Amino acid sequence: MVFKRLLGSLGVGGPAVDTVLDPGAAAPGGTLSGQVHLTGGGGDFTIEYVALELVARVEAELDDGESEGTVAFERFIVGGNFRLAEGERRSVPFSVTLPWETPITELYGQGLGIALGVRTELGVAGAKDKGDLDPVAVRPLPAQEAVLEALGQLGFGFESADLELGHIGGTGQQLPFYQEIELTPAPQYAHQVNEIEVTFLAGPAGLDVVLEADKRGGMCSEGHDALTRFTVGHHGVERVDWNAEVDGWIRRLVENHGHHATPASHDHVAHGGGPYEEGHGHRSGPGMGTAVAAGAGGLAVGVVGGMAAAEVVDEVGDFFEGEDEDDEGHEGDEG
Known part of the structure; x- marks a missing residue:
């Protein structure tokens, strides 16, 4: 899967991010690999870090009933400390190890309705911006x-x-x-x-x-x-x-x-x-x-x-779309 993001915290002309995961499902304790493609914007920027964050949709039992939200459960720094010139194209390859307890999202290629994703974050000139979510497929051990x-x-x-x-x-x-x-x-x-x-x-x-x-x-x-x-x-x-x-x-x-x-x-x-x-x-x-x-x-x-099994996929898709909308509403948020 691919996602592209124009960094809202930097305004028009900021770097664009295009993260591509290698095809196929990963396994708990196994390797998740791919590349983060960066395209320079309307000026030169210092990329302090490129980070990947694993997130999941999780339910919680509260005193007044059940709630549902997003939990970030692992974070990797996969690059950084370089200058991205105006219009420059640069790729940052990554290969990270998933936690052993990473939930499985599919069985024999059929999705189980688990919303699990990776979110790319750039640190640019003292600011940070979280990009869109890209679904991650995890097969059982x-x-x-x-x-x-x-x-x-x-x-x-x-x-x-x-x-x-x-x-x-x-x-x-x-x-x-x-x-x-x-x-x-x-x-x-x-x-x-x-x-x-x-x-x-x-x-x-x-x-x-x-x-x-x-x-x-x-x-x-x-x-x-x-x-x-x-x-x-x-x-x-x-x-x-x-x-x-x-x-x-x-x-x-x-x-x-x-x-x-x-x-x-x-x-x-x-x-x-x-x-x-x-x-x-x-x-x-x-x-x-x-x-x-x-x-x-x-x-x-x-x-x-x-x-249809597609309805389960739609349910998961709704989660990622909702997270994207939330990110757009909090662009440039340092918290």
């Missing part, structure tokens, strides 16, 4: 894909995915938010749970898989949430019988036999762990009925009830 594939093979279906502000207690979570992938129960568990939520917390050595079940109530008991956590490595994924492994996890979860002595607990933090810019009327989550279903070739992302 092999272990993440194996777990999701197994869930699909077991009959679980994709319902929605979102990012929640806060931390999951008992984990080594690094980012100020976590991703929840909500699944409809497989037929064999439908009488026990209403929904399963999956969260991946990846790191260099492996990943934690946090599972939460919305359990149904019985004749003499009320429904409640059950939560547990399992750890898997990045290596040897192909040697694991993931259907059996994941089915064992689900059985322990619904029977309240956690893998760890102290199950993880959600610690929702309204504004902790990082900057949170409240949203501008965007509605939360895709909720489009997009499904992940088990097929002959494994887990496939499809369409349910005639709801």
